[in-house]
Amino acid sequence: MKPNKLYCDLFGHNYQITKKVTNHVNEYTCKCCKKQLTTNSNGRLTELTPKHQDINTALERLYNNKAMRLKRKTLTSSIC
Numbered sequence: 001m002k003p004n005k006l007y008c009d010l011f012g013h014n015y016q017i018t019k020k021v022t023n024h025v026n027e028y029t030c031k032c033c034k035k036q037l038t039t040n041s042n043g044r045l046t047e048l049t050p051k052h053q054d055i056n057t058a059l060e061r062l063y064n065n066k067a068m069r070l071k072r073k074t075l076t077s078s079i080c
């Protein structure tokens, strides 16, 4: 969609969070041109390449495991 791209060039991208990977890493998609960004290890925004997608998938898995463990721990300690 060329007109959307032009809009982005003129006014900047209109990024929305499309996926929360961890507390610090998100994936963003521009509502206009569908360009995708992600947070890299430096905390900066960078283009979402297939490599970053792989990293994010791995991060997400790790993060979810950790979050689940924490949740279970909290639950147990509140019962005891």
Ligand SMILES: [Zn+2]
Residues within 6 Å of the ligand: 005, 008, 012, 013, 014, 030, 031, 032, 033, 034, 035
């Ligand atoms: Zn855009």
